[in-house]
Amino acid sequence: MALFSLIYEVFQRPTISGVVGELVMLMVPVWIAVIVGILVGWAWKPKWAYLGKELLDGSIESRQVFPSSHSASKSSILSFNPMKLQFPSYIPWISDDGAKEDFSVPPTAFSESSSVLQERDASSLVMDDDLQHLWQLVEVKDGGPAWIQMMERSTSTMSYKAWRWDPETGPPQYRSSTIFEDATPEMVRDFFWDDEFRKKWDNMLIHASTIEECPTTGSMIVQWVRKFPFFCSDREYIIGRRIWESGHWYYCVTKGVPCSSVPRKNKPRRVDLYYSSWCIRAVESKRGYGQLTACEVLLFHHEDMGIPWEIAKLGIRHGMWGAVKKIDPGLRAYQKGRVMGLSLSHCATMAHINTKISADYLRSLESVDSHISEMENGNTSDKHPGGSIPRLVIISGAIALACTLDRGLVTKALIFGVARRFGTIGKRL
Structure with a gap:
């Protein structure tokens, strides 16, 4: 009242x-x-509020229904750099609390034999279909929509372009092209793979450890924990990654994978939908010397961080260049350290174990994929190729019956009408 x-x-x-x-x-x-x-x-938020999500996530993980690089979207994406994007600190995310988690990997993580690790890495985590999908993205043969350009920036030693597109379902997807002057593809490859050195220039990475690895293919499962600005809680990533080499072009696939040896926790919050892959290749310098002294990184990235997508896009748009600018000084420091005799970390050493492939092999993947699509289309268009035969048999039989029986025009017309009706049915079969 x-x-x-x-x-x-x-x-x-x-x-x-x-x-x-x-x-x-x-x-x-x-x-x-x-x-x-x-x-x-x-x-x-009380703990019981997470119960339903934990049960759902547990059931998903038990079935290993995690999006692969191929299925997450026929158009994967980018991120302004192979390391995450940095959101502006003025976006008021609310964290659960200030408690810190123990990010150490369980001691049993390395207890499996190398043969078992090799089988898991090669057969079920990062495979040839992931390579094929990345190659299609690089060659713009994925059949996805046109990208919308977001940004173009440059410094004296780096050029950067970024694009975005918004799928009907799923998070925004990003593509970027970063060109570093006076850098080799091999140096850039090691730089991006080196988790230990990354902590020196990527202030969002607060923990990185290797869970499993395969010494034959170079496949790895790593755990990252990234710190998000302001009140947003930390995010955990379980990432499977592998490198293919084709004539000094390096196809580097990283994506979220299931991992039973690292249990899921409320904090940091695990990001399941994650795809961040890039192609590293030598390109001509913008200085016009005609020499392939520059290195281009084509990056495709998307992830579901548990943040409303429209708000995430706003943060990315404002924080993108600030995050990208930090890559170039980090790379130059890495180059200088290598010249001064900086020893390779274990992760950088693993980056040297690549699966060698040829350009013909990549084209063969495309031809096989096209052949399968043609077969599927053919099966759809000619679902019942024998359908016209029953119709021909029915009409021929009707003609023979009509000519044999001498019962007048009415009888013959009736026979032809019935035959035409059955012929239509036969065509539909």
Whole structure:
């Protein structure tokens, strides 16, 4: 009743402007209370609120229904750099609390034999279909929509372009081209694979460890924990990665994979849908010397970080260049360290174990894929190739019967009508 009486008093004001002003003054505290309630409820979310999600995530992980690079979208994406994007710190994410988690890998993570690890890495984590999908993205043969250019920036030693497109379902997808002057593909490959050195220039990476690896293919499973700006809680990534080499072109695939040896926790929150893969190749320098002294990194990236996609796009758009600018100084420091005799870390050493492939092999993957598509289309268009034969048999039999029986035009017309009806049915079979 007090609320109604208050509203009644507001409408007793002598002027319209007075009524509007009083209504605004009345609604502002209400909206402030609503917003504060939402934020407090999010920050103090009880543990039972995670129960349904944990059960769902557990069932998904048990079935290994994790999006691969091929199925996540026929158009994968990018991120302004093979390391994550940095969101602006002014976006007010609310964290669960300030508690820190122990990110150490269980001691049993390395207890499996190398043969078992090799089988798991090569057969079920990062495979040839992932390579094929990345190659299609690089060659623009994935059949996806056109990219929308977002940004173009450059410095004296680096050029950068970024594009985005928004699928009907799933998070935004990104593509970028970064060209580093005076850099070799091999140096850039080692730089991006070196998790130990990454911590020196990527301030979002707060933990990185190797869970499993295959010494034959170079496949790895690594655990990353990334710190997100402001009140947003940390994110955990379980990443499978592998490198293919084709004539000094390096196809580097990294994607989210299931891993039973690292149990899922409430904090940091695990990111399951993750794809970040790139092609590293030598290109001509923009200085116009005609020499292949520059290195281009074509990156495709998308992930579901558990943040509303529209808000994530806003943060990415404002924080993209700030994150990308940090890559070039990091690369130059890495180059200088290698010249000065910096020893390779274990991850960088694993980057030297590549699966060698030829350009003909990549083209063969495309031809096989095209052949399968043609067969599927042919089966769809000629679903019942023998359907016309029963129709021909029925009509021929009707003609023979009509000519044999001498029962007049009415009888023959009836026979032809029935035959035509059955012929139509035969065509549909």
